[in-house]
Amino acid sequence: MPHPEQAEQIRFIFDSVLRERNVSNVLSLVQAKGIGLPERKCKNGVVWPANPISRAHLYRIIRNPVYVGKVRYKNKLYPGEQEGIVSAEVFQEVQDLLDAKRIKRGYTRKLIDGLLRGLLYCKECGSKMVPTYGKKNGRKHFYYICHKCQREGYASCPTKTVRQAEFNEAVIRRLSERGLLNRAEFERLSIDKQTSALMETAEKITYAYQDEYIEVFLKNGVSFGFRAKVKPHIGGVPKRERQAYKNRQKLKADKATYYKALALQIREYMRVNNLSQKQCAQALGLSSARGSQILALI
Ligand SMILES: [Zn+2]
Numbered sequence: 226m227p228h229p230e231q232a233e234q235i236r237f238i239f240d241s242v243l244r245e246r247n248v249s250n251v252l253s254l255v256q257a258k259g260i261g262l263p264e265r266k267c268k269n270g271v272v273w274p275a276n277p278i279s280r281a282h283l284y285r286i287i288r289n290p291v292y293v294g295k296v297r298y299k300n301k302l303y304p305g306e307q308e309g310i311v312s313a314e315v316f317q318e319v320q321d322l323l324d325a326k327r328i329k330r331g332y333t334r335k336l337i338d339g340l341l342r343g344l345l346y347c348k349e350c351g352s353k354m355v356p357t358y359g360k361k362n363g364r365k366h367f368y369y370i371c372h373k374c375q376r377e378g379y380a381s382c383p384t385k386t387v388r389q390a391e392f393n394e395a396v397i398r399r400l401s402e403r404g405l406l407n408r409a410e411f412e413r414l415s416i417d418k419q420t421s422a423l424m425e426t427a428e429k430i431t432y433a434y435q436d437e438y439i440e441v442f443l444k445n446g447v448s449f450g451f452r453a454k455v456k457p458h459i460g461g462v463p464k465r466e467r468q469a470y471k472n473r474q475k476l477k478a479d480k481a482t483y484y485k486a487l488a489l490q491i492r493e494y495m496r497v498n499n500l501s502q503k504q505c506a507q508a509l510g511l512s513s514a515r516g517s518q519i520l521a522l523i
Pocket residue numbers: 347348349350351352371372373374382383384385
C-alpha cells in the first residue's frame with residue numbers, strides 16, 4: 226500500500242483531471258501544490274534531488290492502472306496485488322477523456338501531415354499530390370493539391386485539389402473492407418506509424434479527377450479501384466497558392482526583362498566595338514553558346 230500522503234496526492238491528481246478536463250491546468254495545480262518526486266538517497270550514497278512533477282510523469286500516473294488496483298500485461302489488464310487508490314469509475318472516466326483528446330489531436334495532425342503523403346499521385350498529369358491547407362474565415366481547411374498545380378498554377382492540371390478528410394476516409398474504408406487494414410488497430414497508431422502502415426501495404430494511390438476514380442496499387446502487384454465522390458477544396462483557389470504562383474510568375478517576368486536588357490546591351494557593344502558575337506561573348510566573360518542564347522531573346 227502506498228504512503229497515505231502519496232495516495233492522497235494521486236486521488237487529487239485524478240480528481241483534478243476530471244474537474245479541469247485539461248492536463249496543462251492539472252500540471253500547474255499539481256506543481257503549485259509541490260507534488261513531485263521527493264529527495265531520494267540511493268544505496269551507493271547518490272542523492273537525487275526533489276523534482277517537481279513533469280508532464281510526462283503526470284501522464285504516466287493518470288494512465289497507470291496500478292492506481293485502480295490492476296496491472297497491465299501485454300496490453301491487457303489483470304487484477305493486481307494491491308488495492309486501488311481511485312475508483313474504477315474515476316479511472317475509466319479519466320481514460321475516456323484522454324482518449325477523446327488524443328483522437329482529436331491525432332486527427333488534426335493526420336490532416337496537417339497528410340496521411341497519404343508520398344503515396345498519392347494525380348492520375349491526370351502524373352504529379353504527386355501533396356498535403357497543404359488554406360484558411361477561410363479563420364478556419365483551416367486541409368486538402369491535397371496536385372503538385373503541378375501548386376508549381377504552375379491551377380490551369381495546368383484539371384485535378385487541382387481534393388479535400389483530405391473525405392479522401393483519407395474513402396481510402397481507409399476500402400482498405401479495411403478488403404481486410405488489408407484493421408481499422409481499430411490502425412486508429413490506435415500514431416500518425417507517422419499510420420502512414421508507414423499504409424506504405425507497407427500500398428505502393429501508390431492515384432486519383433483521377435475527371436472519372437472521380439481512386440486506384441490503389443498494392444505492394445504485392447494487385448490493384449483495385451473505386452469511384453468516390455470527393456470534393457475539391459472549398460473556396461476555389463486558395464489565396465496562399467495564388468500568391469505563391471503570382472510571385473513565381475513575377476520572378477520569371479523580372480528575369481526575362483533583365484535578360485532582354487542584357488541582350489540589347491550586348492548588341493550595342495558589338496556594334497560600337499565592331500566585334501563578332503563570339504568575340505563579344507568572350508569579352509563579357511560568357512560562353513559563346515550563352516551569348517547567342519541571350520541575343521536570341523531580341
Ligand atoms: Zn495533376
